[in-house]
Amino acid sequence: MATANDAAALIEESKRLAAFQAVADHLSPSYRHIGIGSGSTVVHVVAAISSLSPSITSAMTFYPTGAQSEALIEDAGLRLAYINKLPPGVQLDVCFDGADEVDSALNLIKGGGACLWQEKIVASAAKKFVCVADFRKISEGGLGTEWKKGVPIEVLPMAAPRVLDELKRLGAQGAKIRSGLPGKAGACVTDNGLWIVDAVFKPLLAKAEEGYEDGKDGVWTVDGLADKLIKIPGVAEIGLFYGKSGLEVESGAQKPVAAYFGMADGSVKVQTLEKGLV
Numbered sequence: 001m002a003t004a005n006d007a008a009a010l011i012e013e014s015k016r017l018a019a020f021q022a023v024a025d026h027l028s029p030s031y032r033h034i035g036i037g038s039g040s041t042v043v044h045v046v047a048a049i050s051s052l053s054p055s056i057t058s059a060m061t062f063y064p065t066g067a068q069s070e071a072l073i074e075d076a077g078l079r080l081a082y083i084n085k086l087p088p089g090v091q092l093d094v095c096f097d098g099a100d101e102v103d104s105a106l107n108l109i110k111g112g113g114a115c116l117w118q119e120k121i122v123a124s125a126a127k128k129f130v131c132v133a134d135f136r137k138i139s140e141g142g143l144g145t146e147w148k149k150g151v152p153i154e155v156l157p158m159a160a161p162r163v164l165d166e167l168k169r170l171g172a173q174g175a176k177i178r179s180g181l182p183g184k185a186g187a188c189v190t191d192n193g194l195w196i197v198d199a200v201f202k203p204l205l206a207k208a209e210e211g212y213e214d215g216k217d218g219v220w221t222v223d224g225l226a227d228k229l230i231k232i233p234g235v236a237e238i239g240l241f242y243g244k245s246g247l248e249v250e251s252g253a254q255k256p257v258a259a260y261f262g263m264a265d266g267s268v269k270v271q272t273l274e275k276g277l278v
């Protein structure tokens with residue numbers, strides 16, 4: 001009989017396989033500036049990079065998205081720099097990061113680990129953003145079907161009650177301030193000194209359907225909801241990564257060019273806008 005340990009090991013292995021494949025496909029030895037996201041899958045991304053020859057990685061500089069990835073980069077002996085040191089006009093060559101859920105249009109929910117603001121800054125500073133995840137993150141029914149904890153929203157603490165009011169008005173079925181880790185009383189405080197509100201909505205549509213009215217009965221497209229959430233006073237950033245991908249715009253893309261999923265059978269599937277999930 002399969003145990004909980006077996007299931008956890010399977011998920012960990014699927015993250016590892018996706019990470020090694022993504023790095024093999026998207027880290028050219030000629031690259032110089034690499035973004036490193038946050039979360040448990042990114043641990044395997046850094047392991048994959050560290051397994052390359054130092055003659056390749058020593059010419060590269062790695063940019064973190066928070067305290068966890070900063071430590072990962074340092075512990076791996078890779079060169080660390082911060083995104084504020086990347087000169088204007090220079091883009092990262094690639095950014096690797098995880099996700100909490102990925103829909104059919106490569107929209108993402110991110111921020112399960114409370115790092116979404118820096119993650120969005122670093123991902124959108126890259127020429128190409130590559131998402132790495134396990135099979136549980138594939139969303140066929142729209143964002144919110146697999147990740148049921150809600151859309152993470154980073155907010156200024158003093159604005160949190162007003163943000164909760166606005167979320168209710170937009171049709172959130174539930175919204176609450178995220179608690180700190182066990183052993184930490186009070187709210188979860190981000191690397192930026194802000195709070196996270198998690199807002200549960202009905203599953204988000206990847207695209208608007210004909211004649212559809214965005215927000216009616218609390219049903220939103222990803223783009224429609226994201227455009228509303230980001231405008232709420234006191235919201236610093238939202239955990240919806242949406243809009244154009246790096247294949248459609250030259251800079252500032254939030255959506256990945258590809259999402260790599262480690263599958264339960266040991267294979268890796270790759271999702272792109274052109275080919276879908278194959």
Ligand SMILES: O=C(CO)[C@H](O)[C@H](O)COP(=O)(O)O
Nearest residue numbers: 039040041098111112113115
């Ligand atoms: O957005 C994130 C952190 O804020 C992570 O990328 C996301 O939560 C996925 O994490 P994991 O790889 O541990 O499943």
